Amino acid sequence: MNTHDAFAARMLEQIWQIINYQNRLEQEGRVLSIEEAALEWIDHYAAHFPPLQSTII
Numbered sequence: 001m002n003t004h005d006a007f008a009a010r011m012l013e014q015i016w017q018i019i020n021y022q023n024r025l026e027q028e029g030r031v032l033s034i035e036e037a038a039l040e041w042i043d044h045y046a047a048h049f050p051p052l053q054s055t056i057i
Contacts, residue, residue, distance in 0.1 A: 014049060
């Protein structure tokens with residue numbers, strides 16, 4: 001996998017995580033726009049997301 005493909009895959013994984021986060025919050029009664037959910041997810045979880053270097057095979 002080249003760097004471009006790894007970056008694209010990582011971004012897609014983060015988008016999936018944000019959408020999942022948004023859906024989980026909605027089930028708890030909090031309705032956020034995708035932008036609001038993204039900002040909140042980034043604030044809470046982005047630091048724990050694996051860096052790009054560890055995703056390149």
